[in-house]
Amino acid sequence: MIGKGLSFLSRISVRLLAFNLLLVFLPVAGFLYLDTYERQLLQSLEHALVQQGRILAAGFARQDLSEASAQQILVELQQRHEARFRIIDTTGRLLADSSRLGPRLEAVEDRDKYFGRKAPEELEGSTEEREIRLTLLYRIATIPIEFYRKFLGPPAPPLESGDFYSGADRLKDAEIQEALQGRDGAATRISSGGQRSVTLYSAIPIRYSEEVTGAVLVSQSTYRILRDLYELRLEVFRVFLLSLAAAMLITLMVSTTITRPIGRLRDQASELVDRRGRLRGQFRYTRRRDEIGDLSRALKELTQKLEEHIRFVESFATDVSHELKNPLASIRSATEIVTDMEDPSERARFLKIIQDEVARMEHMVSGVREISHIDAQLELEERVRIDMIELAERVVEAFRLRMNNSDVEFEVHGQRNASDSPDYVTASPERLTQVLENLLDNAVSFSPKGSRVIISVSRRNSEIVTRIEDQGPGIPQEYLERIFDRFVSYRIAEAQPARLGHLGLGLSIVKAIVEGYRGRVSACNLKEGGACFEISLPAAQH
Numbered sequence: 001m002i003g004k005g006l007s008f009l010s011r012i013s014v015r016l017l018a019f020n021l022l023l024v025f026l027p028v029a030g031f032l033y034l035d036t037y038e039r040q041l042l043q044s045l046e047h048a049l050v051q052q053g054r055i056l057a058a059g060f061a062r063q064d065l066s067e068a069s070a071q072q073i074l075v076e077l078q079q080r081h082e083a084r085f086r087i088i089d090t091t092g093r094l095l096a097d098s099s100r101l102g103p104r105l106e107a108v109e110d111r112d113k114y115f116g117r118k119a120p121e122e123l124e125g126s127t128e129e130r131e132i133r134l135t136l137l138y139r140i141a142t143i144p145i146e147f148y149r150k151f152l153g154p155p156a157p158p159l160e161s162g163d164f165y166s167g168a169d170r171l172k173d174a175e176i177q178e179a180l181q182g183r184d185g186a187a188t189r190i191s192s193g194g195q196r197s198v199t200l201y202s203a204i205p206i207r208y209s210e211e212v213t214g215a216v217l218v219s220q221s222t223y224r225i226l227r228d229l230y231e232l233r234l235e236v237f238r239v240f241l242l243s244l245a246a247a248m249l250i251t252l253m254v255s256t257t258i259t260r261p262i263g264r265l266r267d268q269a270s271e272l273v274d275r276r277g278r279l280r281g282q283f284r285y286t287r288r289r290d291e292i293g294d295l296s297r298a299l300k301e302l303t304q305k306l307e308e309h310i311r312f313v314e315s316f317a318t319d320v321s322h323e324l325k326n327p328l329a330s331i332r333s334a335t336e337i338v339t340d341m342e343d344p345s346e347r348a349r350f351l352k353i354i355q356d357e358v359a360r361m362e363h364m365v366s367g368v369r370e371i372s373h374i375d376a377q378l379e380l381e382e383r384v385r386i387d388m389i390e391l392a393e394r395v396v397e398a399f400r401l402r403m404n405n406s407d408v409e410f411e412v413h414g415q416r417n418a419s420d421s422p423d424y425v426t427a428s429p430e431r432l433t434q435v436l437e438n439l440l441d442n443a444v445s446f447s448p449k450g451s452r453v454i455i456s457v458s459r460r461n462s463e464i465v466t467r468i469e470d471q472g473p474g475i476p477q478e479y480l481e482r483i484f485d486r487f488v489s490y491r492i493a494e495a496q497p498a499r500l501g502h503l504g505l506g507l508s509i510v511k512a513i514v515e516g517y518r519g520r521v522s523a524c525n526l527k528e529g530g531a532c533f534e535i536s537l538p539a540a541q542h
Helices: 011-028 030-059 067-076 105-114 120-124 127-133 136-141 143-152 174-180 223-272 291-338 344-380 388-403 429-446 506-516
Strands: 084-089 094-097 185-190 198-208 211-221 384-387 409-414 424-427 452-460 463-469 520-525 531-538
Touching (some): 030 084, 030 223, 344 506, 384 388, 388 429, 388 452, 424 429, 429 531, 506 520
Parallel strands (some): 409 452
Antiparallel strands (some): 084 094, 384 424
């Protein structure tokens, strides 16, 4: 049984959420670009350090290198640089250091902000404080803080203690040796002190009169790069959170506008049929102009057609049972009488009545079976392109042969289209042959001797129209509207529908076939006398 209501996390909602989340995670893919972005920043930083070192080395190219001159030039820079400059003589002795001329205000603020307004030296604390930090309880309590600082927190500002040459008066490492030998030297070292940044070192030789008199060591931490990347990650994460919230909101709104109407349609469907499978109503009409509105209107149309078909089946069964009562009553009466008959001629007459009624019932059952077969199997039958003029000519020729020297003449008039090409319809040749034969048989049965039956085929817009006209008495007005109903037949010579041969099923079969091909059939009386039947079928697509 179909459950009432829709779960909030219905399958459609889950799929919409998954699709929206997939789009949301696209900004997260920006994290994959950060590695490339970081390499580009490092290359730019290395290039900038080399250029700054060469400019500073050029300042000593026309003067003697001394401690006083080195410090003088660094002082004149007024800390307007981000890198750290060291001036070294040929023995590796440190002549001047920009960091010892006073830190830049921005660096101090960054450091104080990260360490809570305390200098690194103050963080060390007393011996007692250091002992407390070594206890197990303290370590466990500070695990979240350490995790945040290490993986989620902003990068730590560079510390003096993190420099490779911190506190050294003579610098003799590889990059400096390269510079003192007249070549540019470079090195990249991980910052000490537990920091995540690295420090780039570039050593540029100082030449005076073509001789190397010392070297300029330019160093800078990647702290600023890490801080830029950290801010970029934060921005991407903010975009991700906003996108996630928007995706969930959009999913909620869209799923509500989709699942709720579908849920209502489902509820209507469950209430539409009773326990016996009978329709109790129709789908309610909706004015929505989207696919759900189209679905509801299609379901409404479907239930209407289903209801019409059910009424057709019920009325068909009622009509058949009603028509079978008359021959059965005649057979019962005749059998009751014939048992008491002693006159052979009278007995033979009543036996003939019984045989005629049995034959009538057989004919009726055959017609009923034919209508049922058309209703059930017409859509499954193979369809081909049929030239209606050619088909009409073949049917008329077969009628002429069967009727031999008939007093009724047949004429076929075909009006080709502008290109003189056949007007085709798509149908089963056997079914359309059955339609034309039933109509011709009906026309001949009402046509007087020496009259004509005219069959004309023409094109009207997108339809192929076939007309069958006779010169008989026409159709009485009271029968004109229901001439295609089942078991309706009118004969002038009889006060009621004919017995064997004309049970009122031929025209009903015609209507069932034509409407099964989405066509129309109608009947009218001609002004000059006689009846006219018109069949309109959709023209086949070229």
